[in-house]
Amino acid sequence: MSNSVSPIADSTSAAAPAAPGQDERPSQDDWRSGGLAVLRAELDRIDNQIHDLLMRRAEVVEHVARSGKPAAFRPGREASIIRRLLQRHRGALPPASLVRIWRELLAGTTSMQGGLSLAVCDPDHGATLTQLAREHFGSLTPLRAYGTAAQALADVSQGVASVAVLPFPSDRDTWWVSLLHREPRLHIIARLPFWNRRPDGAPMAQALVVASTPPDASGNDRSFLGLECDSDISRTRLSGELLAADLKPEIMVVLRQHGASVSNVLIEVEGYLTDNDPRLGRLGSVLRRPIVAGSYASPLGGAAG
């Protein structure tokens, strides 16, 4: 078919999309009472304004990238941006849509600062952890799926991937033990999903994100402590020591190596902690000073789901 065929105008298409540079038309105050063409003209005008602002926002991000901050991806800052916008959100647009738009935008502004790439531990390529990673880091961000957590972590260590997306720690998913012994260190920096209100069909798994740079605080965070203890230590005793040190434990994963006298323990506590937090020196039962394996911004809709 020839390219010269003109589109057939329908009776509602009087308002053609505004051409570049021609979007200065003032808003018609009477758009509410206008027909479809008037309403669409108003939408085109608003779209141009949003687009102009997005381009301006990207220019500011270019300057932020040159500010000397430790890494392109700052998940704590991203969490605080989304929380703030949800607080001021009004009207009919579903809050979940607002979050989706900003997740894609932040993936774009992170990748424009030098590339964002994901190494996902997903033995069933394309299954839940890949979907969670896409939900958070954008639908077209480069992603490699691996059969093991060790492979995904190796990509981050070698600088092949910016972040690894790994199953939430358990006594079966034991990749977290390597974070307690590895030099140079890797850090837990985020938890997925950030939007915890799961609609039908959304992946229900929980994951952590690991990177080579430490996390940034978002104002409402949780941290992971990595401990080494005698293998006969009880959870009750450890919890008591943590509470006495003013640390509120939430999740505790204990890994007793078969036949070993030492257990590795991962404990989630409230707040954003760093390695030099004085409370870490107050735990009597540990064999060496605990390390902070990382922290994450508490997800929306409840930290634990």
Ligand SMILES: O=C(O)C(=O)C[C@]1(C(=O)O)C=C[C@@H](O)C=C1
């Ligand atoms: O504030 C920063 O550090 C930025 O790089 C800007 C920005 C943003 O677009 O707002 C982009 C990526 C980061 O992960 C967080 C925020």
